[in-house]
Amino acid sequence: MTDTTPISHNFVAKIVQDDLAAGKVGKVVTRFPPEPNGYLHVGHAKSICLNFGVAEQFGGDCHLRFDDTNPEKENQEYIDAIKDDVRWLGFHWAGDVRYASDYFDQLHQWALHLIREGKAYVCDLTAEQAREYRGTLTEAGRNSPYRDRSVEENLALFEKMRLGEFDEGACVLRAKIDMASPNMNLRDPIIYRIRKAYHHQTGDKWCIYPTYDFTHGQSDAIEGVTHSVCTLEFEDHRPLYEWFLANLPVPCVPKQYEFGRLNLDYTVTSKRKLKSLVDQQVVAGWDDPRMPTISGMRRRGFTPRSIRNFCDMIGVTRSDGMVDIAMLEHAVRDDLNKNAPRAMVVMKPLKVIIENLPDDHLETLSAPYHPDQELGVREFPFTREIFIDQDDFKEEYSKKFKKKFTPGKRIRLRHSYVIEATGYDKDDAGNVVLVRAQLIEGTLGENPADGDNPKGVVHWVSATHSVKTELRLYERLFNHQMPDKTDGDFMEFVNKDSLQVITAWAEPALAGVAPESNFQFEREGYYVADRCDHAAETPVFNLTIGLREDKALTQN
Ligand code: ATP
Ligand code: MG
16 A cells, blocks of 8 residues: 555644744745756656645745856756656646856845855855865865955956956955864865856856856745755755855745655665766667666656655655655556556567457457456457467466366466367477367357366457567666665666567557556556557557566466
């Protein structure tokens, strides 16, 4: 069962609820602030569910804001993919998409404000010198020799930086806070850098770019964000976040709260590492069904509901933890079991000839798409020659295989008749290649009149009227539980057998389904019509997940 603990039980929702009750805020405003330097992954889904979820729950707004202060690493493809992913998960951002770059003018004004107040200075130390001056966790830093430049000199130098008169790295603008602070983030942090880079939103307008720290809180303030929720690694940045808000004439003062990142075992969730999997062509792209990206999970056949349920299940805590990937798989399976239509596909075909039917027998049978949901009915052809799975026939009866088909024994064809095996043929290698059988009259939806009831039910398709389909069978991308937490390179743990492509035979209705339709292929697993490659003439389905967690249990 999916644990649908109401979101209000998480600590962020509790804070919001208390702030609303105490009248501290009138309307809650949150934001999801991705950097468009890669595709979103399952960890981002947690942040999306939290930020959009809390806003939704308390009648507030959640903004989608691109944190776009690193033009060299960002691009439009990522922006488009991120918007798609958020929409696909079922969330709606308030107003237009926003960009931190929309605020570059304001941020520049605020940088000037700090300079005029004597709280920022242009520093010419090289990166290496700056590191030396910065001190260590146990040792205070030293003031930069440029720290006491006059306001006029700083204004003039900063203007020259803006006009492109200095090379990249020649100088930076720093906030003047405290080089002896035990919090390294407060040791005169950089607020502007020279980057002679074209920006996807602002073009060539700027050659100086604000740092993340100088951008984030002020963007929150401009947008009237009330609760700025981020992951724990920003906890140490909170004093700086608050320092900027306290020292600038901002329109409001948002508060930052931190929660634990999602880490999933058998998975890497770092955009840099995911990008190297794409760049080194270990996978077919960011949306490869083996990727833990939202678009990868989508292509794999995970549903938005299953991902949202998973995020509810794992909850939100103040500490980082490792989540068992089986929880995600459970959420997917649970949702698909409840909601995915059923269909029959034979993967290892064994031909059965039902000899008491005429050669041209063609009967249309039908069955509901789902055992207990109103998903309609599909029709499929029943013919003299059918395919069943090779594993469902045994040459000899044994107690272990008593549900199987053997000569002299009966089996029920799912949604069809009972048949009895009368004989079989083998090839030179000793494999059974053909089974001969008799149809037992009057057994469509009824037990045989003679009381000799079949023990098992098998899936099947018409041998002459089924459609050939490509199946892409995916397994975990990594064969190590913590691929990026060892001494070695995470790439060493890529599972080389994580994709297998096979051909299977499907009931005809499957060819015509829309891409991204989810199914349970009865007794085989959950599959989805591939979002990109599935077409009526060339059906392609991806394995989403097996029927049960323990493969051994799927044997019957
Ligand atoms: P990466 O480290 O993979 O590059 P990031 O944190 O730099 O990711 P951003 O685009 O800055 O990526 O993230 C947008 C938001 O998503 C941030 O608020 C961040 O805290 C959150 N986020 C990123 N990764 C996770 C995660 N694993 N679990 C929960 N939230 C996450
Ligand atoms: Mg980030």
